[in-house]
Amino acid sequence: MKTTIEIQNLKCGGCAHTISTKIGSVSGIDHVLVALETNEISFEYQSEADLLAAKQKLKLLGYPEVDAANSLITKAKSFVSCATGKIANHDT
Template sequence: MVTTTYQVQGMTCGHCVNSVSTEVSAIQGVKDVQVDLATGQVTVTSDSPLDTDSVRAAVDEAGYDLVEA
């Protein structure tokens, strides 16, 4: 298992958290998604390292922006 933390901009409420969680959870291999609304951090647990472009696309689909580390 691999755990990676991403920074997401633009989340302001519980609906934002649900949207990001749903889209990121849909990526193949993702086992768990934890979103911290206060910090904008999204912690993803997956079978193997994820392609950042896939995560960016999922976050974008939810309507938010992935911040470059």
């Protein structure tokens, strides 16, 4: 199955790199694409449990769904994930 989720706090290529890497490592998740222009992430998943795991991972990284709460702590996590993604992307 395939889904597209609109997320919050997506700022740059560093964010996109972190999201692609971390969500792509979730069991049952494949073909992760991040669209900076629309703040969306698309991916294929095997089961509803895999989809829920990916959504939870997004929230833990600081990129909750648009309709979810977006606390100051969540925003701060997104900046850390962004910086990590920039560093990792720079090294490759």
